[in-house]
Amino acid sequence: MEAIVVRDLAVSYGSTAVLTGLDLTVPAGTGVCITGENGIGKSTLLRCVAGLQRPDEGEIEVFGGPPGAAPEFWRAVATTVEPPTWYPGLTVREHAELVCRAHGVHADDAGADEALERLGIGAQTDAIPASMSSGQKQRLTLALAFLRPSRLLILDEPEQRLDPEGRETVAALIAEYLADGGSLLMASHDDAFTAASGASGVGMPSLAAR
Template structure:
């Protein structure tokens, strides 16, 4: 028997006056999946996250969260938690008092709600009794994550959860999110940090001007039909450069990155051609010390799919919101009586 997704959206559209923030967006998130939401500023990410948290309603489309259809009320099913544009906290209260106040809103005291356990999980035990007004941005982000954990959510919606985190804090948050997903919690998170998304997410959705331009596994973004630039460090840079120049499909692009470092070769190639170069290096007895993308597959796809020229091509081959026929069943904009 197929398990119901934690989240399924079909044809979601949201407008603010003449501005189309979301234009026929589809999104599906499986249970226990960490799903990344990516897009340039103004792509519609915050609007979509707000819909998932019940902070706004769609104009049309169908939205189901945790198996429950979401209608035209500012509400979401129990089991959903998260924050948009940063967590809301009381600066004059301590970290422990903030969480205790939130627990009280849900009818629990600090002990039964597990406030101390949550503080330990997000790595804030040592500052539990410090006032939040003195917290760094990263500490506030971790406290905001802790606040969401009090309700033991089944769907967690996070907007830039790694914002302001130092390397230790980022590793801590990554560990928390990974453990939650392993226990069955579904997570939707937006981030401008491609390394975070690649480390955490099994699937991503890329938005541009309110539309989905890609949605699927990260592995599809590293498909063999996409050229990527790679740094190549070997034991014999001169011979490596010669072999690269002689290998079909390999382009040397040092100049695109300024003056090359000593011993570093930057090449652009499809994956099969890069594999052939590696084979030639090995046959020549040259040690391969580093082979890494200059730009990650996710970032390369992001840049490719969200550039204005790429958007223009897609829009010329896809109908606009106004050109689409009857809107999907579910949420619809209905004419209102005068004075309502």
């Protein structure tokens, strides 16, 4: 089964066409990275595949069904396309525990502490996310995505706001996820990061001239 199939996708904002006639296939167990300049629809494509935005035309299938249509979709798909919700009063560790519990796993069994440590925020387990830097919040967002069980990751520029060491760590986590049979669709500007993650880069044609 294909993880993602996109056929003839079209999205416009007012009179401006952002995506036109876009086709994309992501075989199960593989990773695809969408590359290209800002403003050509990478995030829009990811939002549509994640079921967070309805396209004007075209069809999308995720594991054989429409995106966002059933609880099974959200059990299978983890995404960082939307900004995370930080719950007031909950610490970093408690956010990790909440995400794990919501997906039927214990934080210790999921390796929550190890994941936070690996992503460089092990010393912030008692911090409130709202008090953290943008880079630390990005690391926490990614940690939560990797901690919960999933079959597909949809990541929008996961390397943003990370230093070189952080990018290397996240690329390694993605590569391990793919090696374990997961599927990936992400957008990135960093060719070296894409290569290290094990994803295949696919350039999105610019629609600026249309």
